[in-house]
Amino acid sequence: MARGPDAGTLVERALSLSAMRASIAMVVLDATATRWASATFSGARHVLDLRLSDTAAARQWLAGLAEADLPMRGHLMADCTVAHLHSAGGTIDVRIEALTVESV
Incomplete structure (x- = not known):
């Protein structure tokens, strides 16, 4: 019986949905x-x-990530921080560090 997506997939989906709702194009380069x-x-x-x-919208979205509501089935986002940000050539490369907790 399939258990559904793992926590890593759920975090990626939650961030992607949040960015999309803020009209921000986001590409996941790597995730562990x-x-x-x-x-x-x-x-x-x-x-x-x-x-x-x-963009201003992307920077605002990143600034609000720590307080953002990022719902994930079966998990809670306990912490989400921007660990590194580099801007060049019209793009922002950013490293996000997050902690999820399984909810009962």
Whole structure:
């Protein structure tokens, strides 16, 4: 029986949908997810490299990611930060680091 998409896929989808709703073209260049667990929670750490057009809307979207509501079935976004940003030639290359927690 299929369990559905993994947390890494759900994070990519949530970010893509959020960018699309903000009228931002976003390309995922690379994405990794590493499972983790504490005494009370389990989830995954995510690193995503994205490319966006360098627009005011894209910069505003990136600035609001830490507070954004990014719904994902079966998971909660516990943290989402812009770890690195480089702008050149009309594009923004950005590294996003995120932490998801499995919801019960």
